[in-house]
Structure formats: C-alpha cells, structure tokens
Amino acid sequence: xxxxxxxxxxxxxxxxxxxxxxxxxxxxxxxxxxxxxxxxxxxxxxxxxxxxxxxxxxxxxxxxxxxxxxxxxxxxxxxxxxxxxxxxxxxxxxxxxxxxxxxxxxxxxxxxxxxxxxxxxxxxxxxxxxxxxxxxxxxxxxxxxxxxxxxxxxxxxxxxxxxxxxxxxxxxxxxxxxxxxxxxxxxxxxxxxxxxxxxxxxxxxxxxxxxxxxxxxxxxxxxxxxxxxxxxxxxxxxxxxxxxxxxxxxxxxxxxxxxxxxxxxxxxxxxxxxxxxxxxxxxxxxxxxxxxxxxxxxxxxxxxxxxxxxxxxxxxxxxxxxxxxxxxxxxxxxxxxxxxxxxxxxxxxxxxxxxxxxxxxxxxxxxxxxxxxxxxxxxxxxxxxxxxxxxxxxxxxxxxxxxxxxxxxxxxxxxxxxxxxxxxxxxxx
Ligand SMILES: O=C(O)C/C=C\CC(=O)C(=O)O
Ligand SMILES: [Mg+2]
Numbered sequence: 001x002x003x004x005x006x007x008x009x010x011x012x013x014x015x016x017x018x019x020x021x022x023x024x025x026x027x028x029x030x031x032x033x034x035x036x037x038x039x040x041x042x043x044x045x046x047x048x049x050x051x052x053x054x055x056x057x058x059x060x061x062x063x064x065x066x067x068x069x070x071x072x073x074x075x076x077x078x079x080x081x082x083x084x085x086x087x088x089x090x091x092x093x094x095x096x097x098x099x100x101x102x103x104x105x106x107x108x109x110x111x112x113x114x115x116x117x118x119x120x121x122x123x124x125x126x127x128x129x130x131x132x133x134x135x136x137x138x139x140x141x142x143x144x145x146x147x148x149x150x151x152x153x154x155x156x157x158x159x160x161x162x163x164x165x166x167x168x169x170x171x172x173x174x175x176x177x178x179x180x181x182x183x184x185x186x187x188x189x190x191x192x193x194x195x196x197x198x199x200x201x202x203x204x205x206x207x208x209x210x211x212x213x214x215x216x217x218x219x220x221x222x223x224x225x226x227x228x229x230x231x232x233x234x235x236x237x238x239x240x241x242x243x244x245x246x247x248x249x250x251x252x253x254x255x256x257x258x259x260x261x262x263x264x265x266x267x268x269x270x271x272x273x274x275x276x277x278x279x280x281x282x283x284x285x286x287x288x289x290x291x292x293x294x295x296x297x298x299x300x301x302x303x304x305x306x307x308x309x310x311x312x313x314x315x316x317x318x319x320x321x322x323x324x325x326x327x328x329x330x331x332x333x334x335x336x337x338x339x340x341x342x343x344x345x346x347x348x349x350x351x352x353x354x355x356x357x358x359x360x361x362x363x364x365x366x367x368x369x370x371x372x373x374x375x376x377x378x379x380x381x382x383x384x385x386x387x388x389x390x391x392x393x394x395x396x397x398x399x400x401x402x403x404x405x406x407x408x409x410x411x412x413x414x415x416x417x418x419x420x421x422x423x424x425x426x427x428x429x
Pocket of ligand 2: 228229276278
C-alpha cells in the first residue's frame with residue numbers, strides 16, 4: 001500500500017451527540033455540513049507490532065477503526081459507484097490526544113509519531129455493519145459498530161473525491177466513536193473485527209524510544225507538506241484575525257501538488273480563489289526533538305509554492321480544511337530546490353505575486369511570526385520530520401481573487417519563480 005492516509009472526524013453519531021451544544025455556539029455556530037477531514041502524515045503510520053510512543057504527561061486515546069484503501073484512481077465518484085474504487089479494507093488505530101476543539105488543525109493531537117497503526121489489506125466488499133473490538137492486554141475494553149457512522153465508506157470516498165483525486169494506495173479512516181479507550185505505557189492494544197487479521201501494537205513511553213527513531217514509511221515515499229496559517233501579522237489582520245500564539249499548522253496532501261507552468265482549476269460557483277506566495281523549507285535530515293539553536297542544520301534548502309485557498313469552503317472545523325487547501329492541483333510548488341548555502345538569510349527574502357503582469361502582493365520573510373528554527377523545533381517536538389518533508393511558511397498581506405485566464409506568478413527572492421495559469425472547470429475537462 002502507498003499513498004496518503006486521510007481521516008474523518010465527527011463521523012460517529014456519539015461524537016455529534018457529545019458536541020451538539022458546542023456546535024451551536026462560536027466558533028462553530030452550526031453542526032458540520034461536510035465531512036471534517038484531516039490527514040495522518042507518514043510519520044504517524046506504523047505496522048502491526050511496532051510501538052506506539054506514549055508522550056509523557058498526556059492522555060492518549062486508542063481509536064479502533066477501519067481504513068478503506070483506494071484501488072483505482074478516483075475523481076468525483078458517485079456514491080453508488082464508490083465500491084468499484086475500493087481495493088479493500090484494513091484495521092487501523094486512529095490514536096489521538098483528546099480533542100480540545102475541532103476549530104483549528106489538530107496536528108499535535110493527531111499527527112504524533114506512530115499515531116496511526118495500519119493493518120494488512122483485506123479484500124472485503126462491505127464494512128457497513130462491522131463490529132470493531134478493542135482489547136487491552138488480552139481483555140476486551142470496548143466495541144462499536146460501523147452501522148452507527150453518519151457516512152459510510154462509500155459516501156466518504158465519494159465526498160473526498162469531489163475535490164481531491166484519490167490514487168491507488170490512498171486510505172480513508174472511516175471514523176471512531178466519542179468514547180475511546182485510554183492507553184498507558186506497557187499496554188498491548190489489539191484491534192479485532194470479523195474477517196480481518198488482528199492489529200496489535202505495544203504502547204511504549206516516548207522517552208524510552210530512541211530520540212532519532214524514524215518510522216518505516218510503509219505506504220509510500222510521499223513527502224509531507226506542512227503549511228502555516230496566519231504566520232504574517234499583516235495577513236492575519238487582512239483576514240480580521242489576531243496573530244496566532246501557537247503555529248497554526250495544516251497539512252496538504254500530494255494530490256494538491258502542481259508544477260511550474262501548469263494550470264490550476266478554479267472551481268465553479270465560488271467567490272474566493274486566493275493566491276498565496278510562500279517560502280518553502282525543505283528538510284534535509286531526520287529531525288526529532290531538535291532545538292531551535294540546532295534547527296537550521298536540518299534544512300536542506302528552499303523552494304517556492306503558491307498555497308491557493310478556496311475560502312468559500314472554510315467551515316469552522318479543523319480550519320483550514322481539506323476542501324479549502326488540499327484540492328487537486330492547487331499547490332504549485334518548485335520549480336527547483338535551492339541549496340541552503342545559496343541563501344544567506346532566509347529571514348530576509350522578498351515575496352511577490354504578479355497577476356497578468358501587475359504586482360499584487362509584496363512582503364518579506366523578515367515579518368514571519370514563527371521563524372524557520374522555531375517551526376522545526378515546534379514540529380519535531382512531537383513528530384519526526386523526514387528528509388524531503390516541507391514547511392510552507394505562510395503568506396503576507398496582499399491577497400486577491402483570481403479568475404480563469406489569469407496568469408499568476410509567485411516569486412521568492414533568490415529561491416525561484418513559479419508561473420501558473422487559472423482555468424475553469426469546463427476548460428480543464
Ligand atoms: O483558516 C484560515 O482562515 C486561514 C488558513 C490559512 C491561511 C494561509 O494559508 C496562510 O496564512 O498562508
Ligand atoms: Mg498559506
């Protein structure tokens with residue numbers, strides 16, 4: 001199996017029941033209208049038998065669930081056709097710290113090393129009425145049935161493929177109940193369901209695992225692109241936000257990557273497709289619990305990206321969500337990676353965007369709220385960064401809407417220049 005592991009929050013009725021009152025108030029204001037997607041990046045994925053690191057001082061919840069595994073390329077698939085695109089299913093454990101909110105990306109709760117054990121693929125055709133059992137140290141601790149999910153596997157594949165092309169080996173974790181089993185160091189957590197090989201993993205105190213442990217990426221060498229929201233104060237204020245007090249990190253899946261000189265599709269019936277010129281940091285060696293002082297040693301180089309946003313789809317759940325930021329082809333990146341030795345001071349680079357030759361955005365990485373060393377230290381404190389992983393460091397003030405026919409050029413001084421043309425859905429067909 002290879003590919004991106006997607007997951008969905010709030011897909012079990014017990015979760016919607018537990019959070020119903022909160023969803024009628026700020027910042028949510030209404031129950032989620034669409035699936036609340038998130039990504040389990042490659043550092044989280046481990047196999048049966050590999051240890052789940054337990055961060056000291058935290059509460060860690062087991063999240064027994066089922067993963068659907070994509071068998072053939074899926075784009076805008078109807079629910080009734082979805083099963084044709086599913087190669088099979090696997091048991092999975094969506095390990096998590098308890099959700100404090102569903103408002104901003106839950107990177108620290110969901111994306112820690114080893115927080116996504118994934119079992120072997122089973123060529124089942126239906127998991128819509130499957131009992132999923134969790135045992136701790138040989139004793140049943142919980143069970144739930146997939147019939148209580150709000151959206152079935154077929155409905156989830158259809159909904160995600162509406163804006164993100166799914167490739168063979170991609171996976172979708174279909175959800176977990178609100179009440180889950182707390183794990184402790186020394187536990188052996190075993191997930192079982194009829195027709196599947198059991199998925200068992202030991203829970204090991206994070207401190208006892210070697211500091212530079214890296215996880216075998218069993219799915220694919222796809223690198224993870226982390227992106228920062230509101231990392232320039234002037235951009236935060238143009239969106240009427242206060243600057244964040246902690247990095248607002250979200251993840252962009254490889255389906256969104258695009259190359260220099262290519263086209264990006266502006267969805268029909270939207271008001272806002274905003275460009276975002278960004279400096280991207282490329283990680284050069286495995287980083288785990290790295291200090292700010294040492295962080296720049298882990299940088300290989302830099303590249304450029306245009307972190308397009310379809311702001312119409314901003315729901316107040318795990319914001320910015322995948323429908324806003326992880327759509328097919330809406331992250332042109334490149335054209336080259338510039339070695340770090342060629343950039344004297346990455347915190348003093350001018351970023352610019354031209355639309356049809358007119359300069360529309362200009363800013364400087366001197367205004368980053370969270371610096372590159374801070375971001376590497378912050379992320380590597382709770383997850384392993386691997387060579388090739390990337391961090392898009394945010395965009396400064398100067399957003400505007402782009403429409404089909406526009407030529408968009410984003411540039412980072414000394415790093416690169418990325419040309420991209422906007423097309424309509426009709427033109428793209
Ligand atoms: O959730 C929001 O309102 C903003 C999210 C991302 C902004 C972004 O990509 C950036 O600041 O760059
Ligand atoms: Mg951005």
